[in-house]
Amino acid sequence: MSTCERCGAAFHCAMADAPAGQKPTGAPGETPCWCTFLPPAIPVPGTEAVGCWCPACLRAHIATLETPPDVA
Template sequence: MSTCTLCGAEFGCAMADGSLEPCWCTALPPAVPVPQDAAGCWCPACLRAHIEAEQAKRQD
């Protein structure tokens, strides 16, 4: 189990859990920069919200 460094939620991370399956985050767009001050993994909700916000900025 991993803990989101942004909101503190617990979530499953295949890499941290030692799974042979790819992590859920590999299905998301890879071209979104994560802020440098955000060390560690984010939960699905936080990462998806960040991706959506970054995509919205690009469309404006």
């Protein structure tokens, strides 16, 4: 199980929680993580990356990105 870097909830991440001795490669036929089905919203592994977020936190963050600003 992984721990959400935002709220601390436990959740399953297919990328981080791969079976022992097996790293996900992105090869055809591998099960992708649930997050790959959502719009890209935060940096992933790299210098500005954030840790994994649970489904609720990632969906809430995406909702704030998709909300148009108020027009005065």
